Amino acid sequence: IGDCNRISPEAPVQVVEINKENQVLGGAGNVINNIVSLGANAGVLSVLGDDDTSLEIIKHIEILNVKHNIVFEENRKSSIKNRIIVEKHQIIRFDKESKNNISKKSETEIISSFKKIIKNYDIVVLSDYGKGVLTDVIINNIIQISNLNDKKVIVDPKGINFKKYSGA
DSSP states (O other): OEEEEEEEESSSSSSEEEEOOOOOOHHHHHHHHHHHHHTOOOOOEEEEESSHHHHHHHHHOOOOOTTEEEEETTTTOOOEEEEETTEEEEEEEEOOOOOOOOOHHHHHHHHHHHHHHHHOOSEEEEEEEESSSSSHHHHHHEEEEEEEEEEEEEEOOSSSSSGGGOOO
């Protein structure tokens, strides 16, 4: 967040003097934050890249006192979105992230972890941001396991194929 008082001599773009920086959870992390703000206990099960961004994400999750089961995948980029804001107007956003599906190994680890923790929770939220974590295999298994354990599944869908959430 900053101020702009001039145009760059190098190109016709604003020069922003940064006054303040902040970090907040976005995407599924924002959903977790909202659940916690309602006074509920929450947990997160996801896949992150084996990178510095994942460490920042986990730090913010731990500040919320949220249990986490994270699978780290090599060569995956944990999502980070940077915004430059001047006088309450977003000037630009630049992203670093992976959108490809997680590996079969990560799918197996997620499903295995989910089976171990499902009894600790009342409701399951599938928050799909189209970043490759909620594959069809993951979605199908989580819904089946949740139903076998009499747990409600709520979906925050992405895309147009809502059939893949059948049973939620």
